[in-house]
Amino acid sequence: MSTLILLLATGLGLGGLYFLVASGLSLIYGLMGVLNFAHGSFLTLGAFVGLAAGNLVGAGTWGGLLLGLVVGALTGAAAATATELGLIRPLYDRHIEQVLVTVGLSLATVALFEGIWGPNPRNVTRTEWLASTTDVLGAHVPNTAFLNVLAAAAVLGGIVAFLRYTRYGLIIRAGVENRAMVTALGIDVRRAFTLVFAVGGAAAGLGGVLATQSLNYVSPHMGASLLIFAFIVTVIGGMGSLTGAAVASVVVAVLQQLANFYLNNTGDLIVVLLLALVLLVRPSGLMGRPA
Amino acid sequence: MSGPNVLEVRGLSARIAGQQVVHDVSFEVPASGVTAVLGRNGVGKTSSLRAILGLIERSGEVLLDGVRVDAERTDRIVRRGVGYVPEDREVFAGLTVAENLRLAERGGSTAEHRELVDTLFPDLVRRAGQRAGTLSGGQQQMVSLARALLNENRILLVDEPTKGLAPRIVTEVAETLAAAARTVPVLLVEQNLQVVERLAERVVVIDAGRVVHTGPARALLDDPDLVQRLLGVSAGEHDPSGEEAATTAEAGR
Numbered sequence: 400m401s402t403l404i405l406l407l408a409t410g411l412g413l414g415g416l417y418f419l420v421a422s423g424l425s426l427i428y429g430l431m432g433v434l435n436f437a438h439g440s441f442l443t444l445g446a447f448v449g450l451a452a453g454n455l456v457g458a459g460t461w462g463g464l465l466l467g468l469v470v471g472a473l474t475g476a477a478a479a480t481a482t483e484l485g486l487i488r489p490l491y492d493r494h495i496e497q498v499l500v501t502v503g504l505s506l507a508t509v510a511l512f513e514g515i516w517g518p519n520p521r522n523v524t525r526t527e528w529l530a531s532t533t534d535v536l537g538a539h540v541p542n543t544a545f546l547n548v549l550a551a552a553a554v555l556g557g558i559v560a561f562l563r564y565t566r567y568g569l570i571i572r573a574g575v576e577n578r579a580m581v582t583a584l585g586i587d588v589r590r591a592f593t594l595v596f597a598v599g600g601a602a603a604g605l606g607g608v609l610a611t612q613s614l615n616y617v618s619p620h621m622g623a624s625l626l627i628f629a630f631i632v633t634v635i636g637g638m639g640s641l642t643g644a645a646v647a648s649v650v651v652a653v654l655q656q657l658a659n660f661y662l663n664n665t666g667d668l669i670v671v672l673l674l675a676l677v678l679l680v681r682p683s684g685l686m687g688r689p690a
Numbered sequence: 691m692s693g694p695n696v697l698e699v700r701g702l703s704a705r706i707a708g709q710q711v712v713h714d715v716s717f718e719v720p721a722s723g724v725t726a727v728l729g730r731n732g733v734g735k736t737s738s739l740r741a742i743l744g745l746i747e748r749s750g751e752v753l754l755d756g757v758r759v760d761a762e763r764t765d766r767i768v769r770r771g772v773g774y775v776p777e778d779r780e781v782f783a784g785l786t787v788a789e790n791l792r793l794a795e796r797g798g799s800t801a802e803h804r805e806l807v808d809t810l811f812p813d814l815v816r817r818a819g820q821r822a823g824t825l826s827g828g829q830q831q832m833v834s835l836a837r838a839l840l841n842e843n844r845i846l847l848v849d850e851p852t853k854g855l856a857p858r859i860v861t862e863v864a865e866t867l868a869a870a871a872r873t874v875p876v877l878l879v880e881q882n883l884q885v886v887e888r889l890a891e892r893v894v895v896i897d898a899g900r901v902v903h904t905g906p907a908r909a910l911l912d913d914p915d916l917v918q919r920l921l922g923v924s925a926g927e928h929d930p931s932g933e934e935a936a937t938t939a940e941a942g943r
């Protein structure tokens with residue numbers, strides 16, 4: 400029983416990280432039709448820069464973590480904005496080229512990060528509370544899981560409110576449905592593109608700093624490994640569906656944890672099988688609109 | 691300064707997926723009244739409108755109030771004062787009626803515009819909170835028209851607003867357009883010749899992506915042989931006195 404609770408709790412925590420990456424991927428794809436392979440780099444950069452900023456205040460302090468989260472999110476947003484303006488926008492509506500550019504950028508930035516911070520993972524210093532566990536019905540749940548779930552829920556709530564109550568949110572929702580018609584109403588949809596990249600980049604940067612707390616290290620490769628699962632989550636949830644991404648994040652992460660424990664470390668395999676199953680039965684994903 | 695023509699199209703060509711669908715189309719839209727674009731199915735009427743707006747790849751000249759706009763992005767052209775009511779309505783199904791309308795307001799929208807729209811479409815006021823995707827075809831067409839009428843426009847581009855609607859709704863739509871046309875010139879793609887007769891002063895007939903006839907609407911509609919030749923509708927099918935019969939160019943195909 401306590402094992403099951405532990406697996407569910409860590410699954411939820413991991414799902415929170417997946418969602419922080421997948422939310423941006425899903426929004427970007429939904430609005431712009433771009434598969435953003437550079438999204439992992441926003442996460443990694445956010446993690447390194449956020450941690451560095453936090454260390455200025457004090458490694459392993461709450462103040463340092465808070466500053467790190469804010470700086471990580473801002474860094475992710477800035478990197479994403481620069482990417483959209485500099486590389487994506489000039490290739491407006493040329494989706495293949497846009498995707499190729501993001502692939503190139505992700506490869507180049509990982510190499511750059513290795514050059515700056517070295518290829519190997521570095522340990523991080525966490526606050527005492529985050530480095531320990533909380534007893535939940537006999538299970539020792541890592542406290543980072545609570546933090547991740549909290550952050551993911553806050554980001555989900557924030558993005559939903561943004562989409563529902565702001566004019567740009569309205570433009571984005573309409574644009575996901577029919578982008579050409581949005582422009583035919585006289586709206587410069589490209590500003591919404593930049594904004595979506597910025598929001599997605601912020602969530603990824605935040606996720607990067609949080610991931611260092613769960614993993615207890617920071618590495619130039621952490622973005623890439625999270626990105627793979629975030630893509631799977633995005634496809635399973637339905638490209639472009641935020642709630643789909645949220646549900647799929649939890650499902651994928653929990654399933655992964657359960658399979659890793661009960662089925663001989665087959666978590667990744669099970670997730671890929673789930674992806675194949677969803678693609679066969681519901682090609683548009685759990686909550687995606689049929690193409 | 692605005693000349694006699696609000697819109698001039700010169701040598702417009704357009705392609706979709708590499709295929710040329712509009713060939714060297716030229717015509718003018720005067721600064722008042724309704725100019726109808728006619729032609730059989732698939733001849734390039736919709737594509738011509740989309741090319742004017744820059745929604746598809748195009749070449750040639752498009753002048754709005756004498757200013758060349760053919761190098762501009764769609765949203766810029768629209769903000770110059772073009773109201774577009776697309777074929778098949780293209781309302782945002784997942785947004786509410788109110789959200790569809792709010793999205794369409796271009797800043798120049800005034801209380802007067804909103805009042806006008808509320809008066810023309812009382813049904814939409816009642817259904818403000820309903821998702822547009824759950825509206826009937828006629829109601830969706832009202833949303834689509836309302837989106838255009840919410841703004842101060844130099845011209846309206848309206849593509850088959852009566853397509854697939856019941857005769858009574860066709861009449862309603864025609865009346866709405868007639869009211870709108872009193873204040874803003876309209877370029878109207880329409881297959882229903884009765885609606886054309888009721889609204890249009892001039893016609894532009896397109897066939898196979900080219901303009902094959904332009905002139906006063908009367909002259910065309912009063913010449914059954916010409917109608918038959920250009921639109922494929924036999925004179926007998928066109929009954930100008932009929933109240934609600936939906937005679938369309940499609941019928942002749």
Ligand SMILES: Nc1ncnc2c1ncn2[C@@H]1O[C@H](COP(=O)(O)OP(=O)(O)OP(=O)(O)O)[C@@H](O)[C@H]1O
Nearest residue numbers: 706707711729730731732733734735736737738777
């Ligand atoms: N998305 C598309 N892909 C390929 N061909 C297209 C596409 N849209 C239109 N076409 C082609 O372009 C030509 C012109 O189409 P268009 O829609 O402009 O005709 P139309 O005169 O508006 O017809 P209708 O009266 O049926 O609305 C047609 O031959 C059509 O098959």
Ligand SMILES: [Mg+2]
Nearest residue numbers: 735736737777
């Ligand atoms: Mg058409």
